[in-house]
Amino acid sequence: MVSVNELRTMYEQMVTARYYEEQLQEEYLVGKQPAFDISAGPIPGELHLAAGHEASSAGVCLHLRDDDTVTAPHRPHHVAIAKGVDLKKMTAEIFGRKTGLCRGKGGHMHLFDPDVNFACSGIIAQGCPPAVGAAMAAKKRNTDSVAVAFLGDGAIDQGGFLESLNLASVHDLPVVFVIEDNDWAISMPKDRVTDVEDGSRRAWGFDLPGERVDSDDAVAVAEAAGKAIARARDGNGPTLLEVQVHRRMGHFMGDAEAYRPEADIERAKQLDSIERIADDLRSHGVEDDELDEIRERAHERVDDAISWAKEQPEPSPEEAYENVFTNPPAKAATDGGNQGGD
Ligand SMILES: Cc1ncc(C[n+]2csc(CCOP(=O)(O)OP(=O)(O)O)c2C)c(N)n1
Numbered sequence: 001m002v003s004v005n006e007l008r009t010m011y012e013q014m015v016t017a018r019y020y021e022e023q024l025q026e027e028y029l030v031g032k033q034p035a036f037d038i039s040a041g042p043i044p045g046e047l048h049l050a051a052g053h054e055a056s057s058a059g060v061c062l063h064l065r066d067d068d069t070v071t072a073p074h075r076p077h078h079v080a081i082a083k084g085v086d087l088k089k090m091t092a093e094i095f096g097r098k099t100g101l102c103r104g105k106g107g108h109m110h111l112f113d114p115d116v117n118f119a120c121s122g123i124i125a126q127g128c129p130p131a132v133g134a135a136m137a138a139k140k141r142n143t144d145s146v147a148v149a150f151l152g153d154g155a156i157d158q159g160g161f162l163e164s165l166n167l168a169s170v171h172d173l174p175v176v177f178v179i180e181d182n183d184w185a186i187s188m189p190k191d192r193v194t195d196v197e198d199g200s201r202r203a204w205g206f207d208l209p210g211e212r213v214d215s216d217d218a219v220a221v222a223e224a225a226g227k228a229i230a231r232a233r234d235g236n237g238p239t240l241l242e243v244q245v246h247r248r249m250g251h252f253m254g255d256a257e258a259y260r261p262e263a264d265i266e267r268a269k270q271l272d273s274i275e276r277i278a279d280d281l282r283s284h285g286v287e288d289d290e291l292d293e294i295r296e297r298a299h300e301r302v303d304d305a306i307s308w309a310k311e312q313p314e315p316s317p318e319e320a321y322e323n324v325f326t327n328p329p330a331k332a333a334t335d336g337g338n339q340g341g342d
Pocket residue numbers: 074075122123124151152153154155182184185186251
């Protein structure tokens with residue numbers, strides 16, 4: 001049973017993530033028009049927003065501690081926020097600033113926060129093997145930490161995911177895989193590329209428990225995730241969960257979604273998990289005034305993080321050569337790569 005305080009926590013995480021992305025959306029568009037120059041403006045590069053996915057991250061991360069590991073894919077903000085990633089440093093990273101989580105070199109798909117064991121990556125299913133590694137480390141060290149790998153429905157046919165399920169099962173590791181099924185992988189509808197409607201059935205082939213939460217109801221997610229995470233923490237092995245979420249936006253900012261039926265876009269907007277959890281709170285006697293207070297607190301936190309990030313310095317060009325595996329030959333670093341004729 002989810003307590004009313006847990007509902008409050010999830011609501012706060014969800015409204016923080018939604019408002020954060022609404023603000024990023026505005027910042028992202030600055031300077032990009034009229035030709036939609038993706039490299040222009042204060043947030044250069046791609047931006048994948050997760051509006052409509054918040055019930056999944058809030059329900060799962062409710063049960064996690066800082067020493068638990070979470071990996072997320074290219075649509076990471078809601079998960080990072082629910083895991084407790086430092087919002088200021090994360091925002092500075094998204095804005096490419098020197099004080100960002102990765103010194104401004106990674107951008108929004110490469111957020112690493114060792115303080116809360118969070119990582120994400122733009123490579124589909126890439127988070128699964130490291131989550132298995134973290135779970136194996138926890139087991140070998142005899143701790144009760146767990147690992148959670150978030151992935152999209154488009155990642156469930158990837159070798160990295162299937163191999164991770166196998167390794168997790170063979171070694172009985174404390175890891176939970178969470179598929180966020182938003183029915184799409186960019187412009188590809190799930191039913192054209194995947195043989196199962198219910199992705200949690202992938203668990204059957206690896207002799208693991210698999211469960212699907214059929215709606216983006218944070219309470220239902222919290223209940224299913226609570227069981228899976230307790231199972232992992234108690235040394236009883238991995239679980240595969242799938243959560244039906246909704247993509248309220250395009251795949252990335254600037255996606256005109258010409259491939260997507262209008263009715264599907266509308267349906268995603270109607271099914272709002274944030275409205276649903278607000279109703280749950282009201283049915284537990286929480287007044288609208290308190291919901292307003294929670295929202296205002298979340299908005300203030302986000303506004304502070306964004307204004308702080310925008311005041312941060314950009315990295316200097318020389319820093320491009322720091323923290324890389326291979327540096328360029330000395331001459332290239334000093335004369336900008338002009339090898340001349342010699
Ligand atoms: C290994 C790999 N192949 C292809 C891509 C290009 N790509 C980026 S996002 C994406 C679709 C992902 O869909 P899904 O996993 O369902 O996540 P969603 O975007 O729907 O949240 C693809 C194919 C990639 N990043 N990595």
